[in-house]
Amino acid sequence: MTPPETSLPLGATIGILGGGQLGRMSAMAAARLGYRCHIFAPDADSPGMEVAAAHTLAEYDDVAALHRFADAVDVVTFEFENVPAETLAALEGRVPCRPGTRALAICQDRIVEKRFLAEAGVPVAPWREVTTEAELQAGIAEIGLPAVLKTTRLGYDGRGQAVLRRLEDAAPAFARLSPKPLILEAFVPFTAEISGIAARGLDGTVATYDAIENRHRHHILDLSFAPARLPASAAAAAQAHVAQVATALELVGVVALEMFLLADGSLLGNEIAPRPHNSGHWTMDACHCGQFEQHIRAVAGLPLGSPARHADAVMRNLVGSEGLAAWPGILAQQDVVPHWYGKLEARPGRKLGHANRLLPLDTLHALDDAAATSGL
Ligand SMILES: Nc1ncnc2c1ncn2[C@@H]1O[C@H](COP(=O)(O)OP(=O)(O)O)[C@@H](O)[C@H]1O
Ligand SMILES: [Mg+2]
Structure with a gap:
């Protein structure tokens, strides 16, 4: 079967935002399929850069560097979802971005993500949006304890969250995690x-x-x-x-x-x-x-x-x-x-x-x- 006409030709360049191990392993897979990779990342100690044909060492808000990157690649992807939405927005329109800004935006915010999951037909545990301590107290009254309080954005490997087991846990957890927007989730007794x-x-x-x-x-x-x-x-x-x-x-x-x-x-x-x-x-x-x-x-x-x-x-x-x-x-x-x-x-x-x-x-x-x- 010949690949569809919309596919990248051999030797084309895939741009990857992020230089961690996911970018590295993506670049290695791309090389095996006959593509070059160009890694864009702010950190010189980026495992992805070691195995890529080209790289740009720049911050994610460096618009000039992003535009040069867009001109140098045939398509852009990302290897971590905390790339700022503005970064992808600066590239979209100049070069195809896969995935695009919509998928990125949904997965960057736990509240948007929870709503999206429910709409997509995937059940989720009860949750409440929390911006004030009063909302936290009201959320606890509705959802019960234990519960998990999380920042809505930029959490990973358990960072930016607190398990609330007793009412007394609420105030210190709120003090530690606010003023960032927060989400209170029912604690799921998973097996x-x-x-x-x-x-x-x-x-x-x-x-x-x-x-x-x-x-x-x-x-x-x-x-x-x-x-x-x-x-x-x-x-x-x-x-x-x-x-x-x-x-x-x-x-x-x-x-x-x-x-x-x-x-x-x-x-x-x-x-x-x-x-x-x-x-x-x-x-x-x-x-x-x-x-x-x-x-x-x-x-x-x-x-x-x-x-x-x-x-x-x-x-x-x-x-x-x-x-x-x-x-x-x-x-x-x-x-x-x-x-x-x-x-x-x-x-x-x-x-x-x-x-x-x-x-x-x-x-x-x-x-x-x-x-x-x-x-x-
Ligand atoms: N609502 C919850 N109930 C029980 N355990 C949870 C809940 N939310 C998170 N956890 C535990 O904390 C871990 C990390 O939470 P997660 O929401 O996946 O954030 P991240 O992976 O971004 O740090 C989960 O893998 C799970 O073990
Ligand atoms: Mg997780």
């Missing part, structure tokens, strides 16, 4: 955290990966189990939810949906990431077409690849000094695929790499956690 990952092509086709179960340590993703050990109906619902999100966002690229699994087997949507996601790193080695290749295919207007899983997988994040210490052991495992991001400093909480343990297809469900993670 597991699940994510779904999908890609949507330029032609509207959606490809969905198997649902994933995620475990966090110190609020940072630690392990992903793929496929999630779920009843078939819940696994299908998780996949359906992320596909609904991809379609409703009219996204071109990869999207992840974080969800909570409840004891009754139902799912609640939590957050959307309009980009390749940490919980999808296992797809690089366990699927026909991994999430980074899929993202580049979408952005380049190519037909999507197959998201089919040819192995079961457990992904471990390698974080901080512990992750650095684990690396030689990871390299010694025959069934583990290592990925290192080339960061210069092993700061606490920093994601330095990940390791994908591959298991024979449809064997993960029979293993306990110790057996599933051995060697990782």
